Amino acid sequence: MLKNVKINNDTGNIISIDLRYPDSDNSNIPVLIFCHGFKGFKDWGSFPYMLEKIASGNIFTVSFNFSHNGVDNTLDNPVDFTRLDLFAQNTFSEELDDLDCVIDYLFENKNNFNFDLDNLTLAGHSRGGGIVILKTAEDRRIKKLITLASVAEFNRYTDERKKRWKDEGYLEVLNTRTKQLMRMNYTLIDDLEKNYSRLNILNAMKKISVPALIIHGKEDMAVDYSDAEALYENSDKSKTGLVLYENTGHTFGAEHPFKGTNKNLEKVIADITDFVKEA
Secondary structure, three states: OEEEEEEEOOOOOEEEEEEEOOOOOOOOOOEEEEEOOOOOOOOOOOHHHHHHHHHHOOOEEEEEEOOOOOOOOOOOOOOOOOOHHHHHHOOHHHHHHHHHHHHHHHHHOHHHOOOOOOOEEEEEEOHHHHHHHHHHHHOOOOOEEEEEOOOOOOOOOOHHHHHHHHHHOEEEEEOOOOOOEEEEEOHHHHHHHHOHHHHOHHHHHHHOOOOEEEEEEOOOOOOOOHHHHHHHHOOOOOOEEEEEEOOOOOOOOOOOOOOOOOHHHHHHHHHHHHHHHOO
């Protein structure tokens, strides 16, 4: 079963959510919420395939577009960055608050679906991994955590770049896939500096007491696997697993548009499914 719903966040912007779930009367189905990363979206590449396959394993899966990720969330399955105005205004706090709205939506509608919200896992890719770590640390509703190629630090910019960014008011980054220059306003850095106690990923990792699984490719050219090792070193190792995949990179061999699966992607799916369903 696939259902798309649209909700408004606390500032009135639209979040588009996909719900995938088995057609079953079983009310003990665990829930997985997946967060995409920077320059990502819920329908990127392998994400729909991955979540559909996880759902077929009797897991209620939720994926969504952050309200300021740059796609038009008034559409059901947007794959083009046509809202670069919103992308420019995005912040880490905005994404955290969006995720909170998605979790609230599930709890507010728990009588409309067959799932077990006492078994709620957050998963995130790349920058989305950092977001789910922060959320898990501050929200007791989260019972498990999974990161895929996650960053260990949001402040990944040199002082020189931040000074130029501040002077100009924005920074433009090239999307190598679409060839678009995507502007980020300085409000991103302003938010990070003003709210760093909330947005410090490694400190958040130290506070997490629920089971966690850290997955990373050793050939990741976007986020080095040393970030995964740093996350693990700052975790409760008695409850955290670190899995480093050989011979694969940031998206585990997948690309957009999706051209089919591969053994590393299938391993990711199997590892996630097993971890979510583990007692």
